Structure formats: structure tokens, C-alpha cells
Amino acid sequence: MTRDTLQERLAPWICTIALLLFWEGACRGFAIDPFILPPPSAVAGAFVKYWSPLLKNAWVTLWTTLVGFAIAVGFGLLLGIVIGWSRVIYNGLYPMMVGFNAVPKVAVVPILIIWFGIGEVPAIITAFLIFFFPIVVNVATGIATIEPELEDVLRALGARKMDIMVKVGIPRSLPYFFASLKVAITLAFVGAVVSETVGANVGIGNLMLQAGANFQLPLVFAGLVTLAVMGIVMYALFARLEVRLAGWAFRSGMNASR
Amino acid sequence: MDALVALDDVSLTYGGAADGTLALDGTSLRIGGGEFVAVVGPSGCGKSSLMKLVTGLVRPQKGAVTVAGREVTGPVKIAGMAFQNPSLLPWRTTRDNILLPLEIVQPHRSRFRAHRAEYIAKVEALLATVGLAGCGDRFPWQLSGGMQQRASLCRALIHEPELLMLDEPFAALDAFTREDLWCVLRDLWEARRFTVILVTHDLHEAVFLADTIHVMSARPGRIVATRQVDFPRPRDLSICYEPAFVERVQELRQYIAGVRLA
Numbered sequence: 132m133t134r135d136t137l138q139e140r141l142a143p144w145i146c147t148i149a150l151l152l153f154w155e156g157a158c159r160g161f162a163i164d165p166f167i168l169p170p171p172s173a174v175a176g177a178f179v180k181y182w183s184p185l186l187k188n189a190w191v192t193l194w195t196t197l198v199g200f201a202i203a204v205g206f207g208l209l210l211g212i213v214i215g216w217s218r219v220i221y222n223g224l225y226p227m228m229v230g231f232n233a234v235p236k237v238a239v240v241p242i243l244i245i246w247f248g249i250g251e252v253p254a255i256i257t258a259f260l261i262f263f264f265p266i267v268v269n270v271a272t273g274i275a276t277i278e279p280e281l282e283d284v285l286r287a288l289g290a291r292k293m294d295i296m297v298k299v300g301i302p303r304s305l306p307y308f309f310a311s312l313k314v315a316i317t318l319a320f321v322g323a324v325v326s327e328t329v330g331a332n333v334g335i336g337n338l339m340l341q342a343g344a345n346f347q348l349p350l351v352f353a354g355l356v357t358l359a360v361m362g363i364v365m366y367a368l369f370a371r372l373e374v375r376l377a378g379w380a381f382r383s384g385m386n387a388s389r
Numbered sequence: 390m391d392a393l394v395a396l397d398d399v400s401l402t403y404g405g406a407a408d409g410t411l412a413l414d415g416t417s418l419r420i421g422g423g424e425f426v427a428v429v430g431p432s433g434c435g436k437s438s439l440m441k442l443v444t445g446l447v448r449p450q451k452g453a454v455t456v457a458g459r460e461v462t463g464p465v466k467i468a469g470m471a472f473q474n475p476s477l478l479p480w481r482t483t484r485d486n487i488l489l490p491l492e493i494v495q496p497h498r499s500r501f502r503a504h505r506a507e508y509i510a511k512v513e514a515l516l517a518t519v520g521l522a523g524c525g526d527r528f529p530w531q532l533s534g535g536m537q538q539r540a541s542l543c544r545a546l547i548h549e550p551e552l553l554m555l556d557e558p559f560a561a562l563d564a565f566t567r568e569d570l571w572c573v574l575r576d577l578w579e580a581r582r583f584t585v586i587l588v589t590h591d592l593h594e595a596v597f598l599a600d601t602i603h604v605m606s607a608r609p610g611r612i613v614a615t616r617q618v619d620f621p622r623p624r625d626l627s628i629c630y631e632p633a634f635v636e637r638v639q640e641l642r643q644y645i646a647g648v649r650l651a
């Protein structure tokens with residue numbers, strides 16, 4: 132049992148190291164031009180050499196994404212609850228929300244730049260848009276799918292709509308909420324980076340664009356790795372939070388499947 | 390007769406008046422205080438609709454529903470309900486699930502925070518009477534189906550309702566567990582003598598538990614027959630095998646078969 136969990140814990144690290152070794156080996160073995168594909172050692176070198184600009188720009192990307200995220204959680208929860216509140220609002224707005232959710236947010240970036248100009252605002256709004264619609268759609272679904280019998284039990288006791296929301300609807304929608312966050316977080320960095328590439332003079336996206344223009348490919352890759360790491364860390368944070376706040380869904384599901 | 394629940398010539402239509410489903414038509418029914426009533430009838434005849442009318446979850450288009458001397462215009466609040474699906478909240482422990490009605494219904498709602506310990510003691514006592522002593526800390530998914538149904542029964546009873554509404558509560562259980570729960574319900578009723586309306590498809594269950602059995606016609610439902618069951622109480626499970634009991638069940642079965650064809 133303990134050995135199993137140890138193996139499970141080590142597995143992701145072993146896989147990552149194996150990939151890096153394979154990459155390094157392929158670069159050396161086939162003598163690939165480092166201007167085309169730099170080996171991990173060169174990328175590591177870029178990290179050492181440019182750690183300060185990498186850190187500074189990564190920080191900008193991170194905070195713009197997080198600000199967009201925070202606004203999206205606030206408004207997304209609110210609108211999700213409103214939409215899940217009544218059948219009529221749900222039927223009226225849900226298709227539209229699904230439609231907005233289907234629009235590639237990256238395609239909106241040029242419009243945002245026209246509206247808000249160059250800078251952090253388009254990046255924040257892009258991240259916001261990427262988080263917002265999945266949160267709304269998932270929270271609304273969680274609330275709208277309360278078992279009618281449970282609702283009857285509570286309504287017969289004189290529960291107001293608000294009671295049912297607080298006691299049942301909102302806790303019930305938490306697993307849906309976290310599911311949407313885990314999908315959105317990886318996309319949110321994409322959005323922020325694209326808008327930085329097109330319309331900003333700071334951020335990881337901008338750094339990578341400049342490095343590419345100067346043929347500093349190891350630095351471009353260092354930027355990519357930074358984004359990947361930030362994505363993994365954020366995902367892990369959300370997964371942690373999910374276990375704490377909505378672990379019941381996980382555990383009951385796990386137990387049922389065993 | 391001091392009827393706790395009375396339906397007078399009640400009609401209920403779902404959907405539009407013109408093209409809607411007529412679920413109940415001209416249904417009349419009287420249930421005395423402390424009576425144990427079973428309602429049987431073919432599937433889709435409007436039994437669940439009858440429950441919703443009595444608890445005030447839906448309003449009839451025609452006729453009047455009276456509970457405890459007052460016409461029902463909204464949720465009645467003196468009723469506890471349990472269904473075939475226990476529908477416990479998976480994020481709450483069994484104890485917290487059973488506490489839920491107290492967080493909603495008055496006067497408990499405003500006393501809840503201050504008297505939490507007292508309420509928890511009440512839950513523990515109730516759990517013990519249904520054979521779930523010491524299970525309060527478990528989550529619903531850690532309970533078997535029968536245990537969940539016991540917990541659901543506790544949730545329906547925790548605010549000491551005058552009226553207990555049960556809609557096929559034991560339908561999803563295996564035969565042995567079902568008989569256990571019959572006895573749990575029988576003992577709770579013997580001890581407290583609340584009024585029970587039990588919807589069931591199981592005629593043995595109806596005859597074993599009830600004082601009065603109402604038979605409903607196919608949709609649109611109305612009460613077409615009422616049978617008194619006068620086996621002495623408290624009843625033991627062994628009466629299910631006595632000829633008089635089997636005869637009663639047989640008579641009801643034939644009656645319902647006739648109703649379904651009609």
C-alpha cells in the first residue's frame with residue numbers, strides 16, 4: 132500500500148526527467164542545430180542567465196491572469212447563481228452562455244486591444260473571459276440540477292428559495308465550479324500570453340516575442356517552460372482547494388466506483 | 390369526524406388548462422388525526438400528486454385541501470416527507486443531514502444556533518430508535534441503502550411533524566431490509582401516534598402498517614374504495630402469513646386489477 136503511493140508520487144517526476152533526458156539525447160545524437168531546437172541544458176542556461184527578466188515578466192503574466200481570475204470568480208458565481216435560480220432565466224440565458232463559451236477567446240484579443248489599447252488591461256480581460264463563461268455555465272448547471280424531491284422536502288417545510296440556494300444549491304455546485312477552474316486555468320495563460328504577444332510591452336508573451344526576434348531560442352523555450360510550470364502550479368493549487376472544499380464529491384465518487 | 394387532512398372534490402391539472410394532464414379529478418378524502426393511512430393505486434394515477442397537494446407544494450384548480458382545520462394555500466410546515474430516493478446531502482454527515490429541517494422550520498430555525506447541543510442529542514436519540522446508533526458521524530455514501538432510508542426517515546421526523554408523508558419509501562430496498570423498516574416505522578408510530586400517509590405499491594406493506602387503505606383509480610385519480618384494516622396492534626411480522634391477512638391482500642389485489650382495466 133505505502134509502496135504503491137510512493138510509486139504514484141514519484142511517477143510524474145520520473146516521466147518528466149525521462150522526457151528531458153530523451154530531448155537532450157535526441158538533440159545531441161542527431162546534432163540538431165540549437166537555433167532550431169535547443170537542448171534542455173541550453174534552456175537551463177537561459178534560465179540561469181536571464182532569471183531576472185524571466186521572473187519579472189512571469190510575475191506580470193501571473194498577476195494579470197490572477198486578477199482576471201478573481202473578477203471572473205466573483206461575477207461568474209453571481210451570474211451562475213442567478214441563472215440557476217429560475218427556470219425562465221436559465222432557459223433564456225443558458226444557450227447564450229454556451230455560445231459565448233464556445234467563442235475562442237484568443238480571437239477576441241485584437242478587439243480588446245482596439246478598445247483598451249496596449250497594456251495589461253487586454254490581458255486581464257482575456258483571462259477574465261476565459262474563466263468567466265465556464266464558471267457561469269457550470270455553477271448554473273450545478274444549481275439547476277438539484278433533485279426535485281429534495282427541493283420538495285425543504286419547500287414543504289417552508290424553506291425560501293434563498294435557503295435552498297445556501298443549503299443545497301451552492302455547496303452542490305462546488306464540484307462543477309472546480310471542474311471548470313481546472314480546465315480554465317491552463318487556457319487562461321494562453322489568453323494572457325497571446326494578448327501580451329500582440330499588445331503589451333511586458334509579460335512572458337512579450338519576452339518570448341522579443342527573444343524570438345533576436346534568435347535567442349533557448350530563452351523562448353525558457354519562457355515556455357515557465358508558463359508550463361505556472362500552469363501546473365495553479366492547477367495543483369486548485370486541485371488542493373477542491374479536495375478541501377468539495378472533497379465529498381471526490382470521495383463519494385471514488386468509493387462508489389470501487 | 391375530526392379530520393386532520395381533508396380533500397373536497399379536488400381536481401389537479403398539470404400544464405395548460407386545455408391540453409394539460411388531468412392528474413386528479415373530483416378526489417375526496419378524509420384522514421383523522423393519528424390515523425395511519427395507506428394509498429394504493431396503479432402507476433401514474435396521481436398518488437404523488439396527492440402528496441404534493443396535501444403538503445401545499447401544488448394548488449388544486451378546483452376544490453379545497455384542508456390540513457389541521459385551515460385551507461392549504463402554501464407549504465404546510467407541519468409535515469415531514471420521505472421518498473423512495475433518500476436524497477441525503479453528500480457533503481453533510483448523517484447527523485447534519487437530519488438537522489437540516491431544524492435549520493429551516495420555525496421555531497427551531499431561530500433557536501438553532503443557541504440550542505445546537507440539545508438538537509444534536511435529539512438526533513442521536515432518534516438515530517438510536519431507527520437502529521443507527523453511532524452512525525451520526527458517517528457520510529451518506531458510507532451507509533447502505535437501507536441505512537440511508539432510515540436516516541431519511543429521521544430527517545422527516547426530527548421536527549416532530551404532526552403529519553408524516555411517505556411516497557414509496559421502501560420501494561428500492563430488498564425484502565428483508567424492507568420488513569425491518571416496516572417494524573421501525575410501526576414502532577415509531579406506536580410511540581408517537583403522528584398521522585401517516587403512506588403511498589405504496591406493496592399491498593403487504595399497506596395491510597401490515599395501515600389502519601385505512603384508500604384505493605385510487607387509474608388517471609385521473611380518485612378514491613374508488615376505502616378498506617379498514619382492523620388487525621389488533623401492535624402487529625407482529627408473523628401476521629403476514631395468517632390466512633386473514635393474505636385474504637385481505639388478495640382482495641385488494643383483485644380490486645386494483647379491476648381498477649387498472651377500467
Ligand SMILES: Nc1ncnc2c1ncn2[C@@H]1O[C@H](COP(=O)(O)OP(=O)(O)OP(=O)(O)O)[C@@H](O)[C@H]1O
Nearest residue numbers: 403404410412431432433434435436437438439608
Ligand atoms: N410536474 C408535472 N408536470 C406534468 N405532469 C405531471 C407532473 N407530475 C406528474 N404529472 C403527471 O400526472 C400524473 C400523475 O402523476 P403522479 O406522479 O402523481 O403519479 P403516481 O401515482 O405517483 O405514479 P407512480 O406510482 O408511478 O409514482 C401522471 O400522468 C404524470 O405524468
Ligand SMILES: [Mg+2]
Nearest residue numbers: 436437438556
Ligand atoms: Mg409517485
